[in-house]
Amino acid sequence: MTKYLKSLARLLLRDYSFYHIYGRYCAGEKPLLTKELRFETIEKKEIDSARDRIIVDQAWYHGQNAHAYACIEGSRIVGLCFFWHGERYKKRNFWPLTDQEAKLVQLFVLPEMRGQGIGKSLIQFATRDMSHRGFKYVYARIWRSNMPSLRAFESAGWDRVATVIEISLRIRNKPFRLELRRIISQERAGQSQSVNR
Template sequence: MKALLKQLAKALLGDYSIYRVLQRGAGAGPAPMPPQAAGYVIGPVQRAEIEDCPDPVMREQAFYAGEGAHAYACRDAGQIVGLCFYWYGERYRPRGFWPLQDKQAKLVQIITSPAMRGRKVAPALIAASAADMAAQGFDCLFARVWHNNHPSLRAFAAAGWRRRALVVELNPLRRARPWRLRLR
């Protein structure tokens, strides 16, 4: 019966998505670095270095770098073990999920090497990259996280980000554009 109801709901409502939009403002102050992050080196990274990374999971992320993007790497013993990317301006505009103003950017991708998961790479990377983005003049940063992706939500919370909104998208009867509802 449950499976039948799911099929009926999908037929009527179409595909759906539920995201939490998170925010970090420049006035929020520095986020504390997790104690486990003391040995990490976090800073900007160029696309060429990502493309040369021996870890294939990290190499696959290189397309996020480039013009209109800021890329950051977390290194452990010299190896890239985590990456995050912020997009802004024209680079972000086609995505358009969340409206950005001048001096605002969206963290569009964060990834940790599978071997390093659970070692606080993500919160350290989020906190350090957000501090650098603020130093570069960005006054507000946003991220979108699937509503029940608890590891990511914990990482952002540990880095001092707060929930801004819940965005629900429904695509009933396979419309050309889904309905979008933003709940603050």
Template sequence: MTAKDCLKALLARTFSDYRVNWIYASVAGCEAAPLNDGLSLGPLAATQTQAILESSSHKFRNTLSFHKGGLAGCVLSDDKGPVCVAHFASPDQYRHNATWSIRANEVALVDIATDDRAKGKGYAPLTIRAATQAYREAGIERLIAFIWWSNKPSIRSFEKAGWVRIGLAIEVRTGKRWRSLRIPLPHRSAAAQVRAKHR
């Protein structure tokens, strides 16, 4: 049994439910690279929702639940249609203050999904970076995201987009009550985090 399996078993026996998330945040100076030919990025439009509904990817189709909930969507498309969608919550739409709170001049990236046909092409970090730049140009100071602690593909995507790890959120439920522990982490640049991982 791996250390990861042992931790899961211990948490499952101790608490009725739990959530452990890394908190990532955008940083200044991570400008988006120009999009390749055939790619475009913009707000999620009604014409694109049908193409997403026709996707073979359940997670990609499910992203429309955030759109139906009124969250702002940003979509990266190629010549065949949408390939990556991200949704953002403003402070008044944000429902995860127990996980990590956001300020009035921040937004939270609460969901990102890539269509199965487009996986492995780096579209998630491209979407994160371009959407971050658009929000910053609109006056938003910082974007945050919380990522399940063992979701390595998502962690890689945010780090490739230039975001940095700023905290750890642990939530546990005993009976019907949730308890939260939020641990801020020392700020390091994206470059420093990458160097540390390769030592």
């Protein structure tokens, strides 16, 4: 029976997506710094000249209406995250943004550096800096089974604000979209009113 259901699903479905949307008011905690690691904003040319090819491959996320942040060990870039907003983000436009909002579109830590809290600290550092740039709220879209990313955002103080499921059928051009939004109390988020985004 399961075999037939899977065959039927492949016949009808073109694609599907199942994401959790996380959000946070821009303030954030100061990241835990060590003598070996530092966090800073970074320019595209610095990413382009990184010694690890896998870091260089992330450089395309940089550019107009983008903000980039790095975790650096010595002179080596070991982690990156990028926020998009404005016209740059409208090309993706998976989640609606206002003028004072941005979306974290990429978080990457070198495989050998994972499991040390770098992702969490990079998220915290970037969120604080986005606040200084005038942004009020930031979002991230995370695949439902990406447990390392889900844990990193939760430990960085972000809340799940929605779950979005999209199903594309072969007989229809526009996907069916289901958004399950959560009401997050701003008291929990360090603010004074509730949000329904």
